[in-house]
Amino acid sequence: MPERINITNLSKRYGATVALSGVDMGILPGEVHAILGENGAGKSTLVKILSGVVSSNAGTISLDEACIRPSSIIEARRCGIATAFQELSLIPNMTVAENILLPRASSGRFWPESKASIFERAREVLIEWEVNDISSQSIVADLTLAQRQRIELVRALSHARCLLILDEPTAALPDTSWLFRQIHHLTSRGVSVLYISHRLNEVREICQRATVLRNGASMGTVDLAGVDDEDIFTMMVGHGSSKKKRVSQESSTNGEVLLETYQLRSKMLKGINLQLHAGEILGVAGLEGQGQQELFRLFGGLHKPTSGEIRVGDKVTSLSSPRKALQVKPGIAFVPEERKTEGIFASLSAAANISIPHFAMTGWAKLVNGRIERHLAAEAADQVGLAPRYLGFEVGHLSGGNQQKVLLARALMTGAKILVLFDPTRGVDVGTKQSIYSMMRHFVDQGGAIIFYSSELSELVQLSSRCLVVYDGLITDDVAANEISEERLLASAHGPGNARKDSLQEAV
């Protein structure tokens, strides 16, 4: 079968930085092809070149045996290549319909198309791709992250004629079955899909072949049915990763209670009672939008409850601001999910980013320079496994994984005993995940407590010493360490009344 896309010796430099150095791969028509690689391996650059955001320095791309060199997103789309980007590219204050139909939101030649007709056309697109819960008239800014992600995907799906590129499409999707159905629908027409994801089990489920990138070069293409995870990890990082083990099996609810809530209510929450003990990693599982986000932001001091009480270290407190949350003994440090918008100070150095709590809480007159900051940040950086050479870098120039390490190191710098982490490993590579896991375990061994939400069940299973499941603003299940399994969490996450069998089928 002739290849739909053939890439030969593709290279890209950004100034002195070599992002891609010789990528060779081919994609067959109707195939779902995965790109695997650690953060910084060149996946995003490859996506950007194929989708016309940047141009390559050398090498060729041929589409159906004709050479192409897309120099803009529009041009790539004209060739039939559509991309759903990792960073959402929707325009927040426009309607869903306009976003889906962009860049031709109005089909009128002389006269703008009527609103009604735009909504109607968009509705047809939404129906075609089985999105039934989002109105084409709603404003994108009002949607949840998962809904926005689906709109982004629908837009790409509806434009893809030859190749669809999906860059971490499930990062914000709680449930992959919808996406996978749409991918099958698309590939049955002969459209190829390039699938980029950190989640290997997903890749195995949907993709036929995978190309592994390492340090900007392709390491080879494998048939996914023929290799096991170990082989893929070896290709990705150059050495075998240690087998995942369940640690912290024993429940450690004997420690003193550091954080406790009683009948906590807010817009989404309908009476949350929970206890967080010293020495415990408390996992929180749930489908997107069940109130977990609000719960975590409440702990971070970014939201106010409408009723109920929060006890921190035995005293009833109102967490009226993040500063208050940090100050109230034994201290709550919150790490939000949105790294770029709520986490990093992009143009400050990593050391400044990590050491900022040291200056934030005290007066203004302390003197500081780069050396003092690096010195202050060194210990926390070491605990999260951030290489010291990165400390002098501007954070905006670091990879996503390293940015996340910086944020966690900052949380450690605050000296807080309670860490509130919302999806701490979202979109980071395997190596960074392991560093984050060991930091979390070390932290609770020192007497701290962690409450964390994750969209990856395997992570909750692996890390939690106890796991809560939220559904519709309530805690519906409290699973002890020895009972935690992906099946159990998934079943509870679909609601208390949900038969376990159905959820399992959906998951497999």
Next chain:
Amino acid sequence: MNQSYSTADKQDTRQAQRFSSTSIAVLTIYSLVVLMIFGSRLVSPSLGGLSQLMTVLYLSSFLVICAFGQGLVIMVRGLDLSVASMITLGGVLSTTFMQGTNEGLYFIIPGILLISALVGGISGFGITRLSIPPFIMTMAMGLIVYSVCLGFTEGTPRGFPAPILNAFMQSKVFGVALPILLMLILIVIFTTLQSYSAFGRKLNAVGNNPDAANIAGITVKRMTISAYAISAACSALAGVLLAAYANGATLRMGDDYLLPSIAAVVVGGSSILGGRGNFLGTVGGALLLTTLSSMLSALGVGQGWKTVLEGVVILVALLMLREQVFASLQSMFKRSS
């Protein structure tokens, strides 16, 4: 193994570039200033010497002081359009309070700074607590302050600055005018405050990412308000000095400083969008603008053409400070070395 080391090396060079682009920006501005001063000898033999350098330094001290405050405000993603009015306020208050005597100077000057900081604080309050855009809030505050000055003085400010201030503006130590020395001391203090203090770091963080700063426990609103308060106090200080320099206040004395204060910050390499700034660059920007203006005056260029040329130079300086230009400059240096 070699592979992973080579990526690290690549990123290390990227770091080196980042560092030198800031310093190159500052160096470029200062070399431009030096070039212009010595180049002006070609224009007129009376220019281009040490005396012209001293004049430029003297005249730029007013702008340097206002531009520091403006730089802090721009750092926190704002803009202070009340600079001109605050200079007038500083000048009018000082001549009114001092009435040509040295009496009570030790509390009059701090008092003026305090009053103006309060006015700036009100602007900051409106911006942070009432969510009024900085543009509108400071413009309105500027108008109010100016109108109060107008009403209070009935059009012609009376009184004179303290004689000791007049003397201060005219004295020299080892051939260097005292205001220049004052400026140098202030530059040291301001640079420390902006780049080497906890206050500066927090302000930088707020400008960089207000939401993240809030989560990190920084009092974002208080920091923003203090930036506006400092800016207002700086402008008022410039006003006090200007009144002493001109031996009296006028209602329009601040007009020539509003746009240059913004231009000095931006030409100095700070981002107009906030979160990135460097006071030494701003000082360079202020020197550049003052040199240009004094050169054009010496040439006898009319006011209209002078403004046109100033605008052109600001644009050229901004274009030259773009990162791409740096990248190509750097690669040129690398090839030649």
